[in-house]
Amino acid sequence: MTAIPTGEYAVRDIHSIDDLRRRAKRRLPAMVYDFIEGGALDELTLRRNREALDAQLLPQRVLVDTSQRHATASILGTRLDLPLVVSPMGLLTVCHPDADVAIARAAATAGSVFVHSPWSGCSLEEVSDAAPGRVWAQIAFWTDDAETQRHIDRAHALGVDTLVIAGDVAVSSKRDRDLRHGTGMPPRPPLRDVVDTALHPGWVMRWLLGRSMTWGNYSLDGRAIRMREMEAWMERNENQTASWDDIARLRSRWKGNIVVKGIMTQADARLAIEHGADGVFVSNHGGRQFDGQLATIEALPAVVDAVDGRAAVIMDGGIRRGADIAKALSLGADVAAAGRPFALGLAAAAQAGATRAFEVLHDELLTVMGFLGATRVEELAAADCGAVDAFDEAEAEVVP
Numbered sequence: 001m002t003a004i005p006t007g008e009y010a011v012r013d014i015h016s017i018d019d020l021r022r023r024a025k026r027r028l029p030a031m032v033y034d035f036i037e038g039g040a041l042d043e044l045t046l047r048r049n050r051e052a053l054d055a056q057l058l059p060q061r062v063l064v065d066t067s068q069r070h071a072t073a074s075i076l077g078t079r080l081d082l083p084l085v086v087s088p089m090g091l092l093t094v095c096h097p098d099a100d101v102a103i104a105r106a107a108a109t110a111g112s113v114f115v116h117s118p119w120s121g122c123s124l125e126e127v128s129d130a131a132p133g134r135v136w137a138q139i140a141f142w143t144d145d146a147e148t149q150r151h152i153d154r155a156h157a158l159g160v161d162t163l164v165i166a167g168d169v170a171v172s173s174k175r176d177r178d179l180r181h182g183t184g185m186p187p188r189p190p191l192r193d194v195v196d197t198a199l200h201p202g203w204v205m206r207w208l209l210g211r212s213m214t215w216g217n218y219s220l221d222g223r224a225i226r227m228r229e230m231e232a233w234m235e236r237n238e239n240q241t242a243s244w245d246d247i248a249r250l251r252s253r254w255k256g257n258i259v260v261k262g263i264m265t266q267a268d269a270r271l272a273i274e275h276g277a278d279g280v281f282v283s284n285h286g287g288r289q290f291d292g293q294l295a296t297i298e299a300l301p302a303v304v305d306a307v308d309g310r311a312a313v314i315m316d317g318g319i320r321r322g323a324d325i326a327k328a329l330s331l332g333a334d335v336a337a338a339g340r341p342f343a344l345g346l347a348a349a350a351q352a353g354a355t356r357a358f359e360v361l362h363d364e365l366l367t368v369m370g371f372l373g374a375t376r377v378e379e380l381a382a383a384d385c386g387a388v389d390a391f392d393e394a395e396a397e398v399v400p
């Protein structure tokens with residue numbers, strides 16, 4: 001089905017997440033690439049996530065025996081080979097028809113966890129079949145509570161132990177890039193995008209032969225919902241009234257872990273815990289929802305303070321290097337998460353591309369741990385490995 005060679009050969013010249021991004025950009029029509037890479041409005045938050053991570057510095061330590069480094073971690077009872085999980089992403093079928101299944105397999109091979117989105121083109125069943133025990137399910141609070149309950153029941157039947165709820169999806173964002181391309185369900189591209197898409201025949205073939213035309217996680221009359229039906233389904237079911245009461249109600253009907261995603265303030269971190277969450281996911285949706293807020297790495301320390309060890313803390317937003325994972329952990333996250341690196345890996349080289357994203361980030365993390373004098377990820381949280389704020393450093397007195 002795919003024209004892209006898979007396996008090691010396909011990714012032999014990929015050495016960074018940015019290499020994957022460049023490869024993906026060549027392979028995808030501009031409207032798809034911009035859907036993945038773009039953010040809300042002026043993309044201030046999107047850029048700030050990266051800028052704040054870049055500004056965060058780490059202290060080099062020397063003459064520490066770090067010959068035996070490993071990056072194993074654990075989160076909510078799941079052991080990981082590296083402190084990184086895949087953030088939930090909807091509609092990955094636009095990148096490649098193997099979509100979530102390919103990334104979930106890559107995550108399982110890497111000893112990570114894949115969070116399945118309700119907006120996925122693949123069903124939760126397919127994904128957990130591909131990566132047993134390595135899938136968390138994001139659920140949405142639909143207007144029709146029976147639909148939400150069916151999703152919870154499916155997760156339970158599949159042995160999924162963790163549900164993720166995004167708190168930041170009640171309001172639809174405005175993404176200028178998508179509006180210019182006419183991206184939507186169904187897409188209404190202007191002529192220049194029709195031409196650009198035609199110039200990507202490999203992508204067109206995969207789109208036509210693949211499952212991109214269905215929204216696989218929900219069914220209508222016993223069959224997968226078609227893309228052109230998705231907009232109407234959403235209009236009927238999207239719920240703008242979801243509140244903390246829904247988290248409390250979920251707590252009373254779900255015995256497994258609950259993680260609330262989109263936590264950017266101490267107040268919300270406390271509310272999440274009060275309403276029964278086992279984990280808080282510090283996230284600004286990778287800058288795709290609300291523009292003009294803090295970067296996640298800036299919001300993280302205050303959230304960690306408010307959580308005070310009562311829940312697991314996950315952070316995503318701009319993670320592109322192993323050092324970024326180290327920065328998140330040194331500021332108190334238990335694990336980091338990333339979205340676009342895996343979507344870009346998928347677009348660049350299907351499962352091999354997603355696997356390469358894991359390999360690159362794992363290798364880079366082990367390297368930076370060596371420079372930090374850390375042999376285990378737990379040591380990254382220790383004070384002498386703590387990140388140094390670039391601004392404070394500049395202000396610091398220089399000792400001659």
Ligand SMILES: Cc1cc2nc3c(=O)[nH]c(=O)nc-3n(C[C@H](O)[C@H](O)[C@H](O)COP(=O)(O)O)c2cc1C
Pocket residue numbers: 035036037049087088089090091117118119138166261283284285286287288316317318319337338339340341343
């Ligand atoms: C294509 C795409 C689709 C996404 N879909 C969802 C989704 O369905 N649910 C959700 O909570 N977040 C979604 N997100 C946000 C990610 O979960 C995550 O917060 C974000 O990508 C992290 O930033 P990063 O891409 O810089 O790693 C999506 C992100 C992308 C790039």
